[in-house]
Amino acid sequence: MNTVMRQILKFGLEKAAERNLKDYPQVACFSQDIISRKIMIDGMFERNELIALKSFLVSEPNPREICLDIGGNIGNHAVFFSGLFEQVISFEPNHKTFQLLALNAGLADNITAVNLGLSDQTDTLPARAKHLNLGGAQITDAAKANTEFSVMALDEYLQNKAPRPINLIKMNVEGYELKALQGATETLQKHQPMLVLEFHVKKDKTKTDGILSFLAAQGYGYAHIFKPKFFSRAKPKFVKVPLSGLENYPTKNHKMVVFTFD
Numbered sequence: 001m002n003t004v005m006r007q008i009l010k011f012g013l014e015k016a017a018e019r020n021l022k023d024y025p026q027v028a029c030f031s032q033d034i035i036s037r038k039i040m041i042d043g044m045f046e047r048n049e050l051i052a053l054k055s056f057l058v059s060e061p062n063p064r065e066i067c068l069d070i071g072g073n074i075g076n077h078a079v080f081f082s083g084l085f086e087q088v089i090s091f092e093p094n095h096k097t098f099q100l101l102a103l104n105a106g107l108a109d110n111i112t113a114v115n116l117g118l119s120d121q122t123d124t125l126p127a128r129a130k131h132l133n134l135g136g137a138q139i140t141d142a143a144k145a146n147t148e149f150s151v152m153a154l155d156e157y158l159q160n161k162a163p164r165p166i167n168l169i170k171m172n173v174e175g176y177e178l179k180a181l182q183g184a185t186e187t188l189q190k191h192q193p194m195l196v197l198e199f200h201v202k203k204d205k206t207k208t209d210g211i212l213s214f215l216a217a218q219g220y221g222y223a224h225i226f227k228p229k230f231f232s233r234a235k236p237k238f239v240k241v242p243l244s245g246l247e248n249y250p251t252k253n254h255k256m257v258v259f260t261f262d
Helices: 003-021 034-042 047-059 076-082 095-105 154-158 177-182 185-191 205-218 243-248
Strands: 066-070 087-091 111-114 117-119 123-128 147-153 166-171 194-200 222-227 237-242 253-260
Touching: 003 034, 047 076, 047 222, 047 237, 047 253, 066 076, 076 087, 076 095, 076 111, 076 166, 095 111, 117 123, 117 177, 147 154, 154 185, 166 177, 166 185, 177 185, 177 205, 185 205, 194 205, 205 243, 222 243, 237 243
Parallel strands: 066 087, 066 166, 087 111, 117 147, 166 194
Antiparallel strands: 123 147, 194 253, 222 237, 222 253
């Protein structure tokens, strides 16, 4: 990078930092990581999605007691949710990433960080971490693995904890959603929480079909699709469609979908 480009980049980052410091907390993050770059520029990872989600949540009459952040990464979402819920429990199986999650959890007194992944049973599974995208670490076969994740079913984790009502579960576990949901069957039926997922029909239709069938069996009836506004001053919003209509929605890959019973 030449001197001129370095100065332009430096100036832009300094201005972004000054602007973002007014609205967002300073979280610890990894240099060169994709999530860190987004935080440096926007102040918060997935800023537009989370701002729209906040508007959606505060417009609903539902209580906001407990939020489960499954796939917590460094705590970007947990810190955001801490301002909306009485308690946030954030699960992160990657030991390296968990260290920053635990540190950032200290920004609020209502975040509990748990060094654990969620599945349909207790196990230790092979996983692969990516150096420039630690949030993209995922469970894989042993031949591709460079680390291990300890996992447990959510139902088992909550068995003796008798929590207050769980109102929202955000889950981002890099393609392992169905297993994690299957391990949370009792929790979903008992608490009927809103579910926040990434949903990529075009990328992996077999997996998304399995998730839709599972959610329908639990009683979920609607999907609220995040609709960004790229070339408009209008605020991003969520579009409500029946669960059965999500598969046929024109856009096939969704950064955020909120699933509800009604």
